[in-house]
Amino acid sequence: xxxxxxxxxxxxxxxxxxxxxxxxxxxxxxxxxxxxxxxxxxxxxxxxxxxxxxxxxxxxxxxxxxxxxxxxxxxxxxxxxxxxxxxxxxxxxxxxxxxxxxxxxxxxxxxxxxxxxxxxxxxxxxxxxxxxxxxxxxxxxxxxxxxxxxxxxxxxxxxxxxxxxxxxxxxxxxxxxxxxxxxxxxxxxxxxxxxxxxxxxxxxxxxxxxxxxxxxxxxxxxxxxxxxxxxxxxxxxxxxxxxxxxxxxxxxxxxxxxxxxxxxxxxxxxxxxxxxxxxxxxxx
Amino acid sequence: xxxxxxxxxxxxxxxxxxxxxxxxxxxxxxxxxxxxxxxxxxxxxxxxxxxxxxxxxxxxxxxxxxxxxxxxxxxxxxxxxxxxxxxxxxxxxxxxxxxxxxxxxxxxxxxxxxxxxxxxxxxxxxxxxxxxxxxxxxxxxxxxxxxxxxxxxxxxxxxxxxxxxxxxxxxxxxxxxxxxxxxxxxxxxxxxxxxxxxxxxxxxxxxxxxxxxxxxxxxxxxxxxxxxxxxxxxxxxxxxxxxxxxxxxxxxxxxxxxxxxxxxxxxxxxxxxxxxxxxxxxxxxxxxxxxxxxxxxxxxxxxxxxxxxxxxxxxxxxxxxxxxxxxxxxxxxxxxxxxxxxxxxxxxxxxxxxxxxxxxxxxxxxxxxxxxxxxxxxxxxxxxxxxxxxxxxxxxxxxxxxxxxxxxxxxxxxxxxxxxxxxxxxxxxxxxxxxxxxxxxxxxxxxxxxxxxxxxxxxxxxxxxxxxxxxxxxxxxxxxxxxxxxxxxxxxxxxxxxxxxxxxxxxxxxxxxxxxxxxxxxxxxxxxxxxxxxxxxxxxxxxxxxxxxxxxxxxxxxxxxxxxxxxxxxxxxxxxxx
Numbered sequence: 001x002x003x004x005x006x007x008x009x010x011x012x013x014x015x016x017x018x019x020x021x022x023x024x025x026x027x028x029x030x031x032x033x034x035x036x037x038x039x040x041x042x043x044x045x046x047x048x049x050x051x052x053x054x055x056x057x058x059x060x061x062x063x064x065x066x067x068x069x070x071x072x073x074x075x076x077x078x079x080x081x082x083x084x085x086x087x088x089x090x091x092x093x094x095x096x097x098x099x100x101x102x103x104x105x106x107x108x109x110x111x112x113x114x115x116x117x118x119x120x121x122x123x124x125x126x127x128x129x130x131x132x133x134x135x136x137x138x139x140x141x142x143x144x145x146x147x148x149x150x151x152x153x154x155x156x157x158x159x160x161x162x163x164x165x166x167x168x169x170x171x172x173x174x175x176x177x178x179x180x181x182x183x184x185x186x187x188x189x190x191x192x193x194x195x196x197x198x199x200x201x202x203x204x205x206x207x208x209x210x211x212x213x214x215x216x217x218x219x220x221x222x223x224x225x226x227x228x229x230x231x232x233x234x235x236x237x238x239x240x241x242x243x244x245x246x247x248x249x250x251x252x253x254x255x256x257x258x259x260x261x262x263x264x265x266x267x268x269x270x271x272x273x274x275x276x277x278x279x280x281x282x283x284x
Numbered sequence: 285x286x287x288x289x290x291x292x293x294x295x296x297x298x299x300x301x302x303x304x305x306x307x308x309x310x311x312x313x314x315x316x317x318x319x320x321x322x323x324x325x326x327x328x329x330x331x332x333x334x335x336x337x338x339x340x341x342x343x344x345x346x347x348x349x350x351x352x353x354x355x356x357x358x359x360x361x362x363x364x365x366x367x368x369x370x371x372x373x374x375x376x377x378x379x380x381x382x383x384x385x386x387x388x389x390x391x392x393x394x395x396x397x398x399x400x401x402x403x404x405x406x407x408x409x410x411x412x413x414x415x416x417x418x419x420x421x422x423x424x425x426x427x428x429x430x431x432x433x434x435x436x437x438x439x440x441x442x443x444x445x446x447x448x449x450x451x452x453x454x455x456x457x458x459x460x461x462x463x464x465x466x467x468x469x470x471x472x473x474x475x476x477x478x479x480x481x482x483x484x485x486x487x488x489x490x491x492x493x494x495x496x497x498x499x500x501x502x503x504x505x506x507x508x509x510x511x512x513x514x515x516x517x518x519x520x521x522x523x524x525x526x527x528x529x530x531x532x533x534x535x536x537x538x539x540x541x542x543x544x545x546x547x548x549x550x551x552x553x554x555x556x557x558x559x560x561x562x563x564x565x566x567x568x569x570x571x572x573x574x575x576x577x578x579x580x581x582x583x584x585x586x587x588x589x590x591x592x593x594x595x596x597x598x599x600x601x602x603x604x605x606x607x608x609x610x611x612x613x614x615x616x617x618x619x620x621x622x623x624x625x626x627x628x629x630x631x632x633x634x635x636x637x638x639x640x641x642x643x644x645x646x647x648x649x650x651x652x653x654x655x656x657x658x659x660x661x662x663x664x665x666x667x668x669x670x671x672x673x674x675x676x677x678x679x680x681x682x683x684x685x686x687x688x689x690x691x692x693x694x695x696x697x698x699x700x701x702x703x704x705x706x707x708x709x710x711x712x713x714x715x716x717x718x719x720x721x722x723x724x725x726x727x728x729x730x731x732x733x734x735x736x737x738x739x740x741x742x743x744x745x746x747x748x749x750x751x752x753x754x755x756x757x758x759x760x761x762x763x764x765x766x767x768x769x770x771x772x773x774x775x776x777x778x779x780x781x782x783x784x785x786x787x788x789x790x791x792x793x794x795x796x797x798x799x800x801x802x803x804x805x806x807x808x809x810x811x812x813x814x815x816x817x818x819x820x821x822x823x824x825x826x827x828x829x830x831x832x833x834x835x836x837x838x839x840x841x842x843x844x845x846x847x848x849x850x851x852x853x854x855x856x857x858x859x860x861x862x
Binding site for chain 1: 314315485486487493497501527528529530532533537538540541542544545546547549551552553554556570571574578665667671700701702703704705706707708709710712718720
């Protein structure tokens with residue numbers, strides 16, 4: 001029986017604010033998974049803590065809703081232990097680019113075979129509106145009443161510099177486009193990173209749907225070469241009147257599971273080691 | 285050597301080959317059917333400083349590194365003067381009262397009475413074979429066994445194994461050792477008494493290796509860690525055996541990642557572990573609670589060293605008990621194991637994996653630097669696994685609830701990939717199905733019920749808690765309570781007291797948490813209870829006195845060194861007579 005989006009429909013209703021960007025991802029992720037024919041019993045959604053990280057509660061799949069900033073270590077290990085599973089990590093910019101920064105960097109360099117989608121709303125939402133690592137300079141929030149003075153980090157160039165093999169950006173205002181990119185990300189062998197502009201309608205009055213709608217354009221509409229790392233860095237740095245979406249960069253590379261001999265066979269199924277006297281001979 | 289045992293110390297600077305020389309000596313003993321135990325005294329330095337390695341061997345079981353020093357190999361002048369000085373007190377280690385072996389090139393040094401100085405042209409002999417100065421250590425090792433009049437071929441075999449078979453380098457070392465062997469025997473003569481050797485071979489293994497091996501025996505499939513002394517011995521062992529054991533080993537970006545990965549791997553249904561020392565474990569703290577809340581099994585190997593903070597990175601202490609018991613916010617079920625010796629570490633590693641999986645809760649395997657890094661002989665290991673995993677849903681269960689409120693608190697797991705049993709495992713408080721109750725509508729009643737369900741696992745576990753082991757307690761008037769690695773030294777101290785007519789016995793806590801109430805019965809009617817702890821505040825005493833109201837005098841040591849039997853016996857005697 002063909003897998004449909006309905007197979008991923010959870011019993012708990014999402015309680016994000018009306019108009020929240022996360023609703024687009026709650027549509028796009030199940031659409032991508034079902035269109036790829038992945039059954040929900042083989043899909044694991046891993047998250048940390050934040051508004052967006054509540055995602056696993058609202059989907060019918062295997063959910064791992066852990067702690068703030070730590071979705072990637074759990075997601076990677078789940079995939080290493082059982083490579084039959086499709087593992088999607090999902091979370092916010094605070095979760096991923098503050099406490100999760102080093103996991104993000106190392107996950108990219110390892111080329112772990114998971115998809116990481118960040119709902120990037122440039123603000124802390126669940127804790128009621130504080131500046132996040134992607135908040136623009138000057139943004140006034142509860143923790144930056146005189147305006148944010150720290151320059152935002154650039155998740156795309158960070159991923160590129162860490163050696164990520166699939167780097168993309170999407171916008172919650174275009175579900176269909178996002179879903180296509182997520183599909184490509186899931187199909188990509190290795191670490192696929194998709195940064196999604198996902199407006200927080202309650203706490204971020206700067207980076208609104210209109211703000212992005214006026215600026216975003218699709219990379220595939222221009223002659224962007226997704227195999228050109230330098231071009232990708234240039235596109236990652238583009239900000240202002242025009243902001244690119246789509247796949248910035250993609251290349252083929254071995255994943256850890258390809259290289260580590262103990263992961264050649266699926267760990268979950270490989271036989272348990274039976275100790276024999278030869279195993280302890282070295283101590284004699 | 286009137287004690288039917290020998291204690292040898294190799295002293296030198298870091299980089300002079302102290303440890304490898306010590307290990308060769310230890311292995312020669314273990315291959316001669318002698319019970320052997322080693323102790324490594326070293327600093328956080330790659331070159332220089334003063335380190336030493338002590339080896340004790342006997343026909344009878346040896347339980348600690350021992351007191352009397354019979355033979356010293358001094359690799360430099362500083363070592364020679366230091367270990368022969370009667371005022372030496374390196375954390376309780378005794379000065380030499382026997383034979384000093386050293387190179388003729390060492391020059392002038394302070395001499396002390398009662399020591400037989402056996403100068404040997406170690407460097408000169410070594411230069412016959414190689415320019416590598418470390419070869420003089422091999423000559424010195426040869427001299428030791430020439431003195432002890434032990435079979436040279438066994439030493440030659442150990443040297444060949446150490447230097448990778450029968451190659452040229454191995455043979456040069458064998459020849460150099462033979463020269464040392466003969467030189468000593470001819471010039472200084474053999475020992476008056478020879479050790480009672482036999483054809484038996486014992487396994488010589490460290491606590492860290494034993495923990496790794498024991499975990500593999502019970503199905504370990506992945507180990508995640510970050511380098512930190514003294515938690516590295518287990519990861520070195522597993523990493524070097526990764527392929528033959530089919531165990532995935534990953535050094536992670538930090539300890540937070542290490543534990544979270546281990547929890548993620550356990551979530552899929554394989555057995556995974558993590559480990560660190562106190563500082564690294566501090567970083568793991570938050571994830572311990574996550575595993576408990578999500579009811580995912582996790583075993584954490586916690587190898588203590590002297591704190592606080594970076595403290596004494598290469599020194600031993602039992603100072604992390606309260607940290608481990610108190611790790612992570614909120615109340616949740618957990619178990620803490622503290623194996624008493626290398627052999628018990630092997631079995632307890634396997635048991636920890638079983639208990640963690642059966643009860644879906646964090647289990648700590650606590651060792652310390654002393655236990656993790658010292659080598660001791662073991663007569664054998666039961667290689668058969670005894671895996672107990674608990675129940676798993678298969679997919680045809682009607683109305684499956686991941687966190688079902690059961691009588692024993694244990695709910696059936698459904699692993700990702702199981703047909704039809706999709707559910708959410710959440711660090712937020714949740715109901716039986718795994719649906720969160722912390723967000724839209726907080727449900728105090730469900731909160732109570734799921735807290736009680738989780739805590740019931742602790743009550744269920746208490747029912748299978750093994751009795752606290754004891755030593756000579758049957759007719760004891762004085763009870764000495766220890767935990768973990770101090771077993772051997774306390775038992776030897778108890779024996780010393782018994783020989784003086786003082787009826788002491790030991791209560792040996794190898795599962796410090798939850799506290800076993802049987803300790804209350806064990807101390808009943810005793811004239812005095814004494815806690816022996818390698819820490820400042822008596823952490824076990826604090827836990828036991830608060831949980832079951834048993835307390836006593838504290839004999840403690842917090843200088844970074846382990847206890848020594850003679851000194852400990854004196855302290856215990858003082859405490860008894862006070």
